[in-house]
Amino acid sequence: MLKVGIFGATGYTGYELVQILTRHRNTEIVFATSRAEAGSYLSEIYPQAPDVPLIDPDDVDNGGLWSKVDVVFLCLPHAAAAATAVKALHHNVRVIDLSADFRLRDADVYAKWYGHNHPAPELMAESVYGLTEFVREELPGAKLVAVPGCYPTSILLALQPILAANMRLSSPIIADSKSGVSGAGRTPKQNLHFVEVSDNFSPYSIGRKHRHLPEIEQVMGWWHSAPPSLIFSPHLLPVPRGILSTIYVPLVYAVEETAVRTLYETTYANEPFVKFLPAGKHATLGHAVNSNRCAISLQLEGQTLILTSAIDNLIKGAAGQAVQCMNVVFGCDEREGLVG
C-alpha cells in the first residue's frame, strides 16, 4: 500500500486526484493539505467528496508527516510547488508535481515566462517530464516527476508520431485549442462568472503568449531535429471540463495519408489511454471527458496534416496523468485507478 500525501487538495485538480486515489486499490491517502480550508473536511467543499480532513501544509513539517508517506502530489501554484518539492526530496519522499515548476529545463526560460527565478534550479534537470507514453523507461523509481500541462498533453500526444518521424516540416505548426472552464482554476474571477462564460466563447493569450508555449516547444525539440515554431491559440469554452485541440502541421513534401496513419497506428496500437480514431472520425470532448483517455484523429488536406486531439483537462491533463505516472514510478499496473 502506497502512502500518499496531497498538497493543495481543494482545487479542481486536487479534488479529482482524491477521487482517483480513493478508487485506487494500492494507495492510502495519509494527508491532504489546504492552507485556506485547514480544519475542515473536503466533503464540506465538494458534496460527493470523501470525508478527508484538510490540514495546514505547515503541519506536515510540524507533525512529522514526511516519514509517513512514500509520495506526495503537488497541486500547488508554481514556486510554492518547487519549495515543497525540495522539502519532500530532502525527506526521501517521491514527488509528482502537477505545477509548472519542473516542466521546463532551462532556468532562463522559466524566469522569463513565470516572472521570477526558479526556486530550485538544481532540480530542473533531474525531473522526468511525465508524458507517460514516452518515458516508460525513465519513470520507474524516479524521484521527481513533472506532470505535463493540460494543453501540452493534448497537443504533444497528437504531434509525437509525426515529429518523431523527423520528416521535414514548415513553420509554424498551428494549435487552435479550446478548453473548458475548470482549466482556469477554482478561484472566483470576473471572467469565470457563470454569466460571463455562458453562451460565450473567447480567445485568450493567442499567438505566442501563453505559458504552455515554451513547454510545448521544448518537447517538440526533443522529438525533431529541426522543430517548427508553434502558434498556440487557447480559447475558453462554455463547458466545465475538456480540451479539444485542432492542430495544423505544414508538411514540406507530399505524403500519403495512409503512410501517416500507419505512424500513428504503430505508435498508439497498445496504449491503454490513447485512442487513435479511424479515418473520417474526429475527436470530440465526448470521447475524453471523465476518463484518462486522449482521442486523436488525423486527416491530410494537401500538404497540411490536420489533427484533432481531445482530453479531459482535469484527468489526462492533470490528476489522471499524475496517477498514471505514479503507477509506473512504483511499478503498479499503469491503469490502476484510471478509466481508459
Add this chain to the structure above:
Amino acid sequence: MLKVGIFGATGYTGYELVQILTRHRNTEIVFATSRAEAGSYLSEIYPQAPDVPLIDPDDVDNGGLWSKVDVVFLCLPHAAAAATAVKALHHNVRVIDLSADFRLRDADVYAKWYGHNHPAPELMAESVYGLTEFVREELPGAKLVAVPGCYPTSILLALQPILAANMRLSSPIIADSKSGVSGAGRTPKQNLHFVEVSDNFSPYSIGRKHRHLPEIEQVMGWWHSAPPSLIFSPHLLPVPRGILSTIYVPLVYAVEETAVRTLYETTYANEPFVKFLPAGKHATLGHAVNSNRCAISLQLEGQTLILTSAIDNLIKGAAGQAVQCMNVVFGCDEREGLVG
C-alpha cells in the same frame, strides 16, 4: 427630453438600464456612476455597451450634476441607495430606486431583514411601490419609486387577481421559484463560478428565509383582507437570466377553473406587459427573457390553484420595470424603450 442619471451602472441591472435608455426616444443619459470603475467607459466592461463614461458617485455632488438631471435610477446596494435618494430628493430630482430600501413600509421589518436601521425612515411611507400595473394612479408625478424585487414581481403579478378577489384561502401559499444567475449579481463568488453552476441546480434560502419574503407578504396584505402566509423557495438555475415561479394557492372553497380564468383575463386584458396564457399552456423562460413581459398560466387541480409566472429578472424584474415606472411618472408612453 428627460435628463437621466444612473447610480451603479456597471452591475448587470445598471447595464441593462443603459441599454434600455439608449433605445428610449425621450431620455438622455447625463451621467453614469461607478465607484470601482470611475474613469473608464462602460464599453470597456460590456463589449456591446455604448461609450458611456463612468464617473465617481461623489462627483455628482462635486460637479454640480444634480441640477442637470430630472431623474436618477439607483442600482446600488441597500443603505447606499437610501442615502443617495435623500440627496436626490433634496435637489428636487426624482428617484427610481432599484434597491430594496423603499420597498418595505415598516422600519422594524426592514431592520430585522437587512441587519441595520433604515437610513431614511421618514421616506418609507412616501415611496410608491412600483408594480406599475397596479399603481398607475399613484405613479404620475411620484418623487420616489421603489421598484419591486425580481422574485416579488414574478410572484405578485401571478397572485394579484386571486388575492384581489378576496376569496377565502388557506395557508401557506407556496412559491417555488427558479432564477438565472444574473439575479445574484456580477461580483465574482465561489457559488457563481461557471464550474459550480453549470450542470447543477440548487435550492437556497428556502422556506421563510429570503429577504424577498417580507416584501411579498406586505403586498399580499394590501390585496387581501386575511392574507395567507407564504412559503418561498428560491432555486439557482444554470441559465444567465430569467425567473420562473411555480405557485400553489390552496383555496378553501371549490370553484370552477373558468371562473378563476375570467379573473385573470379581466385583470390583464389590456396590459402591454402581462401575457395571460390560454388553458393548457404553461409559462416558460422562453416566454419572457429579453423582454419586459410577464407570462402567467393558471390551472386548477382540485382546490389547489397552480400558477406559473415567468419574467426576465433583469428587465421586468429590474431595469425594464424601472423604465416602465419612469414612463408613467413623467407621462411618456408606458411602452417606450421596452419590448413587450
Add this chain to the structure above:
Amino acid sequence: MLKVGIFGATGYTGYELVQILTRHRNTEIVFATSRAEAGSYLSEIYPQAPDVPLIDPDDVDNGGLWSKVDVVFLCLPHAAAAATAVKALHHNVRVIDLSADFRLRDADVYAKWYGHNHPAPELMAESVYGLTEFVREELPGAKLVAVPGCYPTSILLALQPILAANMRLSSPIIADSKSGVSGAGRTPKQNLHFVEVSDNFSPYSIGRKHRHLPEIEQVMGWWHSAPPSLIFSPHLLPVPRGILSTIYVPLVYAVEETAVRTLYETTYANEPFVKFLPAGKHATLGHAVNSNRCAISLQLEGQTLILTSAIDNLIKGAAGQAVQCMNVVFGCDEREGLVG
C-alpha cells in the same frame, strides 16, 4: 459470474447500464439488443462505450440465447417490455424491468394512464417494486423486479420516513420536480433540440397529469393508512442529467423539527446510497449526479415539512437502481458496480 442480457441498449438508460455492468466484477454481458442499430457496435453510438455488438431482439429467440443468461434488463418502451418479460420468465430467466410495465398493481389504473390494456396482467402482482431500501427481504430470488421511475425514486425516498411514521397529514403533498433532459430519452424531438432547451426552463404535465403520479400515490398508500393526495409538477432543466424534487408536506399537528430529523436519521443511518444531509443544507444536483446516491434534506417551516431530494435520473433513477436490485436478487454485495 452472472450472465446478463440487455434489451434496448442504445438509449441513455441502456448505455448507462452497460457502463455499470462493465465495471461490475460479477457480471458478464452476453448480449445487448437494439432493433434500430442491430449489426453495429455500441461504441459507434457512444464514443466511450465498450465494443459491445448489438443484435436484433428477435435473435435472442432465434439464436437460443435465453439459455445463456441468468437475468435480463429491459430498457424498452412499455408494452414491449411486458411482452419480453413473459418470454424471459417462460425461459426461467429473471427480469429486471426498467420500463413502467410492472410498477402499477392495478390493471385498470395501468390501462387508464398508458392507453392500452396491460399485456400480461397476471404478472402484475408478482413483481417486486424495486425501491431496494425498502424491499430487501422481498428481492432475494425475485423473478420479476419493476425498477421504480426516476421521479418516483426521488420523491418516494424523501417521503418514506414521514409517511411510514403514519402521522396525520393534510392534502395535497406538493412535489415540485426538476429534471435534466436525458429523462426525456434519446429520440430527437423539437422540444429536446439544444436551442430550445438551452437558456430555458419549462414546466410540463403539472398537477395530476404525469404518468408517474399514480405510481407515486400507489406506493404512498403502502406506507400510510390515509395517504394525502399528490400534486406533482415536473419541469425540464437545461442540464443533461439529474432530478431535484422540492417537496412540501402539510402536517396536521405541530411537531419539533428534531423529532422529524430523527425519523430520517434512523431510516437512512446505514443506507449506502441515501445521504441525509445535516440541518441547514439542501440537496443539489451536485450531490447526486454521476453516482447512485440520493441526497435528502429536511426543514420544518411552521407545519409545512420541506424536503429536497436529488438523484441522477439515469443512475439511482434507472440503471444504477436496477443493478442495485440485481445485486440483492442474486446475493451480491449491494454496492458492487455502483458509486455511492
Add this chain to the structure above:
Amino acid sequence: MLKVGIFGATGYTGYELVQILTRHRNTEIVFATSRAEAGSYLSEIYPQAPDVPLIDPDDVDNGGLWSKVDVVFLCLPHAAAAATAVKALHHNVRVIDLSADFRLRDADVYAKWYGHNHPAPELMAESVYGLTEFVREELPGAKLVAVPGCYPTSILLALQPILAANMRLSSPIIADSKSGVSGAGRTPKQNLHFVEVSDNFSPYSIGRKHRHLPEIEQVMGWWHSAPPSLIFSPHLLPVPRGILSTIYVPLVYAVEETAVRTLYETTYANEPFVKFLPAGKHATLGHAVNSNRCAISLQLEGQTLILTSAIDNLIKGAAGQAVQCMNVVFGCDEREGLVG
C-alpha cells in the same frame, strides 16, 4: 412602406427575420409561409413571436399575392429557393435569398457541392453577393441578392482588407471556425439533441469538405490576384447562437503590425456594423450575439497574421444582413431595424 413576403418563416432564420422586420419602420409583412405549419400562427411556435399567420407557399400563387409585395425573403432549402426566385422575378418582385442558391457563380461548382444541377443557372450571374460593406454600389435596385452564408460572412469580413491589399500570401489560409447550434437549423436531429451537444464540442467537415468552402474561395478570388487556398474547419459549440472564426494568414514578406492595422482601420472606419478592435483585444461571441455587428481583431505573430472574427450567425450571418441588403436595395437607412 415596403411590402414584404417571407418564404420559410418558421426556421430560426425566418423567425429572426420576422423579429427584425417587426421593428423596422419602413416594412410591412404581407405574408409568411410555412409548408408544415400552414394554418397556424408563428406565435404558436415561438412564444415571443407576433401573431403572424402562416400560409402554404402555394397560396402565394393561388391567392395572387405576388402583386401585393415589393420584395420576398427566401429562407428555404437550396433548390426550393431558386425555384421560388424564378417565380418572384417573373412577377417583378425583388428577391433577397438567404439560401445558398445564388452565392456561387459557376454552375459546375454548384452541381459538385450541392449534388444537383442548378435550377436556374441563367440567374447565377445576375445576383449580387450581398456582403453589403463591399457592394454598396451594386445593391441599389438589385433584383436578386444572394445573402452570404454565416461562416463566409465571419471569415470574409476578416479577410477583405488583407486580401484587397493584394500583398503576397502563402497557402493555405486556415480558418478555424466555431458555431452555435442554431446554425444547424431547427429540424430535430440526433446530433442536435441537448444531451449530445451540452458539455461537448465537436469538429465536423473539417479541411476542405464544407459547402461554404467554395463560396469563400470564390470571393477571395475577387479580391486577390493570386488567392491562397483555404483550409476551413467548422466546430459545433454548445451555445445557441454565434460564430467565432480564428483565422491564420501566412504572409510571404515581413510587415509591421501597425501597417496591417491601418488597412483594417481604414476599411472599417465608418462601417456601422463592423467593429475593428484595438490592439490586445480579441473578438468574442459576447461582442456580437443579438446584434448585426461583426467584431474583428488582428495580431501579427512573426509572419502569421492572426484574425478573430465574431458574428451572430442568425443576424449578421443571415437575417440581419438580409435586411441590411434590403435597406440598401430600396434606399432606406442601412441601419433601419438593426442593432449595431
